[in-house]
Amino acid sequence: MKRYIIRRFIFGIVVVWIVSVMIFLATRIGPDPALMIASPGADEAELNSIRDRFGLNEPLPVQYYIFIKKALRADFGESIYYGLPVADIVWQRLPATLMLVGTAKLISLGFGILAGVLAARRRTGWTNNFLRWFSFLGLSMPNFWIAMLLILIFSVKLKLLPTGGYGTFWHLLMPAFSLGWYFSAGYTRLTESSLLQVLNSEYIKLCRVKGLTELSVVGKHGLKNALIPVVTLAGMNVVLMISGAVAVEMVFAWPGLGLLMYHGAIYRDFNVVQAVILFISVFMVFMNLAVDILYAYLDPRIRYD
Amino acid sequence: MEIERIWRSRKIMFLTLLVILQFGSFAVSAAPPEGILKQAIHWSFSSDWLDPATGSFPIPAYHPLYLFHDALLKPMPEGLYTPSLAESWTTSPDARVYEFKIRKGVKFHNGDFLTAEDVVFSFLRYKGSLAKTIHGKLEKVEAVGPYSVRVRFKEPFPEFLEFLLPGATTFGWIVPKKYVEKVGDAGFKKHPVGAGPYKFVEIVPGVKLVGEAFDDYWRKVPHIKRMEFYNIPEPATRLAMVKRGEADIATLLQGVFYEDLKKTPSLRMLAPLSPVRWIAYPAAQWDPKSPWADPRVRLAASLAIDRQTLADVHMPGCGPVSSIGLEGDPMAVDFPPYPYDPEKAKKLLAEAGYPKGFSAGKFYPYQGGYWPYGEQIATYWKAVGITVETVLLDKPALLAMREGGKMKGGIFIDNPTSPTIGGRLSTLFSGGSYGNYPDIQTLWEQYRKETSPKGRKDLITRIQKLIYERTMWIPLTSTNSPAAIGPRVKGNPYRIQPLIWFTAPFEDVELVH
Numbered sequence: 001m002k003r004y005i006i007r008r009f010i011f012g013i014v015v016v017w018i019v020s021v022m023i024f025l026a027t028r029i030g031p032d033p034a035l036m037i038a039s040p041g042a043d044e045a046e047l048n049s050i051r052d053r054f055g056l057n058e059p060l061p062v063q064y065y066i067f068i069k070k071a072l073r074a075d076f077g078e079s080i081y082y083g084l085p086v087a088d089i090v091w092q093r094l095p096a097t098l099m100l101v102g103t104a105k106l107i108s109l110g111f112g113i114l115a116g117v118l119a120a121r122r123r124t125g126w127t128n129n130f131l132r133w134f135s136f137l138g139l140s141m142p143n144f145w146i147a148m149l150l151i152l153i154f155s156v157k158l159k160l161l162p163t164g165g166y167g168t169f170w171h172l173l174m175p176a177f178s179l180g181w182y183f184s185a186g187y188t189r190l191t192e193s194s195l196l197q198v199l200n201s202e203y204i205k206l207c208r209v210k211g212l213t214e215l216s217v218v219g220k221h222g223l224k225n226a227l228i229p230v231v232t233l234a235g236m237n238v239v240l241m242i243s244g245a246v247a248v249e250m251v252f253a254w255p256g257l258g259l260l261m262y263h264g265a266i267y268r269d270f271n272v273v274q275a276v277i278l279f280i281s282v283f284m285v286f287m288n289l290a291v292d293i294l295y296a297y298l299d300p301r302i303r304y305d
Numbered sequence: 306m307e308i309e310r311i312w313r314s315r316k317i318m319f320l321t322l323l324v325i326l327q328f329g330s331f332a333v334s335a336a337p338p339e340g341i342l343k344q345a346i347h348w349s350f351s352s353d354w355l356d357p358a359t360g361s362f363p364i365p366a367y368h369p370l371y372l373f374h375d376a377l378l379k380p381m382p383e384g385l386y387t388p389s390l391a392e393s394w395t396t397s398p399d400a401r402v403y404e405f406k407i408r409k410g411v412k413f414h415n416g417d418f419l420t421a422e423d424v425v426f427s428f429l430r431y432k433g434s435l436a437k438t439i440h441g442k443l444e445k446v447e448a449v450g451p452y453s454v455r456v457r458f459k460e461p462f463p464e465f466l467e468f469l470l471p472g473a474t475t476f477g478w479i480v481p482k483k484y485v486e487k488v489g490d491a492g493f494k495k496h497p498v499g500a501g502p503y504k505f506v507e508i509v510p511g512v513k514l515v516g517e518a519f520d521d522y523w524r525k526v527p528h529i530k531r532m533e534f535y536n537i538p539e540p541a542t543r544l545a546m547v548k549r550g551e552a553d554i555a556t557l558l559q560g561v562f563y564e565d566l567k568k569t570p571s572l573r574m575l576a577p578l579s580p581v582r583w584i585a586y587p588a589a590q591w592d593p594k595s596p597w598a599d600p601r602v603r604l605a606a607s608l609a610i611d612r613q614t615l616a617d618v619h620m621p622g623c624g625p626v627s628s629i630g631l632e633g634d635p636m637a638v639d640f641p642p643y644p645y646d647p648e649k650a651k652k653l654l655a656e657a658g659y660p661k662g663f664s665a666g667k668f669y670p671y672q673g674g675y676w677p678y679g680e681q682i683a684t685y686w687k688a689v690g691i692t693v694e695t696v697l698l699d700k701p702a703l704l705a706m707r708e709g710g711k712m713k714g715g716i717f718i719d720n721p722t723s724p725t726i727g728g729r730l731s732t733l734f735s736g737g738s739y740g741n742y743p744d745i746q747t748l749w750e751q752y753r754k755e756t757s758p759k760g761r762k763d764l765i766t767r768i769q770k771l772i773y774e775r776t777m778w779i780p781l782t783s784t785n786s787p788a789a790i791g792p793r794v795k796g797n798p799y800r801i802q803p804l805i806w807f808t809a810p811f812e813d814v815e816l817v818h
Contacts, residue, residue: 032705083359084352162551163549164545164551165551250538253537253538253539253542255511
């Protein structure tokens with residue numbers, strides 16, 4: 001196991017390095033970012049001054065070397081648009097994204113697992129139909145569309161929840177639900193199928209023969225094994241959630257990394273885009289490693305050599 | 306007895322005088338600021354915009370400047386060159402020396418009083434847009450007294466005051482010398498101090514900006530205690546916030562949101578004009594072999610466009626324009642708008658040798674949200690036989706192509722945004738120019754050197770007439786920025802149109818009590 005972790009760690013560093021090269025090149029393919037922030041009709045002297053400020057006049061390999069050297073010290077340069085250190089802006093926005101993704105994860109897992117258990121236990125009837133349709137809707141509708149519908153219903157018509165922004169639990173509800181609904185659908189289906197499989201196994205029959213309550217059979221003995229694939233999926237989905245948060249953060253003006261990346265893209269603020277994508281890729285690598293380790297812990301049959 | 310009577314009457318007079326003075330002081334002092342105004346705005350704030358000396362300044366960047374800072378002169382409801390921190394100024398006949406008389410008693414937010422030293426410091430500190438141009442021309446800046454500043458240029462600089470306007474530079478916006486020297490540039494950007502109507506409270510770049518009323522603002526005490534601006538990128542969310550009362554003003558609501566706003570009786574719609582004047586610029590006219598080189602073809606293209614319908618569909622509240630000058634610009638000339646006459650357009654094309662029309666090359670409408678505007682123009686042209694190949698580019702790609710001279714042989718929609726006609730013509734004739742007529746270029750060069758105001762007015766009028774007569778470019782419509790105004794906001798808070806399309810002057814904005 002130790003060797004496996006070390007191997008995965010080294011592999012993760014290689015992946016992050018490849019991502020850094022790709023994002024560096026991708027952000028420099030586009031038009032000159034100096035044009036985006038210069039005054040209209042700016043002369044070449046002014047454009048050059050902007051380019052000098054951000055090191056854009058250096059050859060690409062030199063720019064990359066400077067970028068990587070600084071990145072290793074968590075210094076991602078200055079935001080071309082905001083005029084502040086990128087690291088400061090990212091750290092400022094990170095808690096909001098973690099809060100949103102964390103809450104969305106709780107909602108999606110909580111609802112998804114509960115719904116999956118219900119669906120597995122009641123194979124027919126209105127409960128099962130409702131859960132199927134609810135999952136289907138969550139998978140079909142884009143999250144920004146869900147976000148707008150929620151605003152229309154709960155903010156504008158019913159005036160129950162704040163429209164956008166950040167600050168209280170009530171600000172968090174709609175964005176987290178918009179983000180989490182899609183993922184809960186996946187957890188519902190996976191929990192249902194996985195639990196059905198587990199409930200057919202011999203050890204479950206033995207539990208029932210021994211006279212254990214149904215709650216104990218399903219909740220204690222069945223779910224523990226049924227949730228293994230769900231845990232794996234949940235771990236991988238964290239990264240998808242962070243990238244999926246862009247549209248949700250934009251609709252709700254939720255001040256997280258997604259909104260920051262959106263602004264970075266439209267203002268050609270490549271320092272910001274690089275930093276956010278690098279952060280997500282590092283997070284993804286370590287999240288995947290953590291999921292694998294957790295997987296081995298949950299299922300003793302799994303061993304990494 | 307007599308003495309007692311006299312003393313009594315004098316006591317009464319004295320007491321009466323005291324009461325009058327007291328009442329007078331109550332009448333003169335303004336009510337303290339109160340209330341909070343929240344705006345959901347479509348643009349994102351940069352920390353660079355908090356310091357007038359740094360960065361480049363598109364028009365939205367003047368928002369924090371009008372909020373926290375003040376300038377020697379700036380556009381106000383009274384006019385384009387309204388004296389602010391400078392009470393008055395003089396220009397030498399050769400336009401090399403400018404002297405500014407600084408207003409006395411002006412305080413910065415930290416309590417420091419404004420003096421000529423702060424002005425000199427701010428001028429010399431400036432490193433923003435066109436800094437190299439201005440500092441290159443500058444010979445000397447000096448305080449000639451505590452409230453007088455003299456600026457001397459190496460050569461005549463008749464456009465200097467135009468350079469101080471929004472859209473040109475922020476050279477004339479003044480910061481407190483002692484404070485900046487104490488905290489440094491980085492510290493100043495974190496917590497700016499200015500002489501504007503509001504004190505800086507907080508900025509979260511890309512998220513919000515907050516200011517609190519400065520009771521000692523020289524012009525007047527602001528009505529509203531606290532102003533909060535939230536960057537809300539999605540127009541549906543901005544509109545929802547105003548409907549729900551979470552914001553008092555939501556900016557830039559176009560298309561379906563504008564239609565929805567019209568159906569919401571609790572909200573008002575105001576559409577402040579913006580300084581943008583769209584033109585279709587046939588860069589292909591400089592190729593003698595191109596049909597666009599014929600002025601009849603350019604006139605035909607102009608007559609083919611129904612500008613009023615174009616405005617009604619895409620810029621409700623706007624209308625046709627005949628030049629790129631703004632209202633209020635004393636040097637801009639207004640011409641009769643080109644009528645919508647597709648039949649005459651076809652005749653002109655036939656006279657020019659294109660009775661069946663022609664293939665007119667690539668057409669580049671302006672960025673993203675304005676593509677439908679450009680596509681409608683292409684449709685008008687197609688109706689008279691001018692067929693274009695529309696190329697849709699987003700803003701950075703468009704700017705890169707335009708500035709890189711890669712739109713030769715095509716037509717593009719342009720929007721010179723300098724504050725004055727001189728600045729706009731400079732954008733189109735200088736650096737990024739695709740070409741010019743020799744006689745117009747000669748007049749332009751004369752204009753650049755001319756120092757007498759009458760002479761400059763005469764030259765620039767002649768230039769504008771020639772441009773109009775030759776349809777050198779095709780003026781389209783004015784533009785605006787429709788906003789939803791909530792019931793708490795009194796009157797029209799947009800008072801410096803069209804150059805400033807946010808709610809300025811901020812100290813004038815009022816809430817309904």
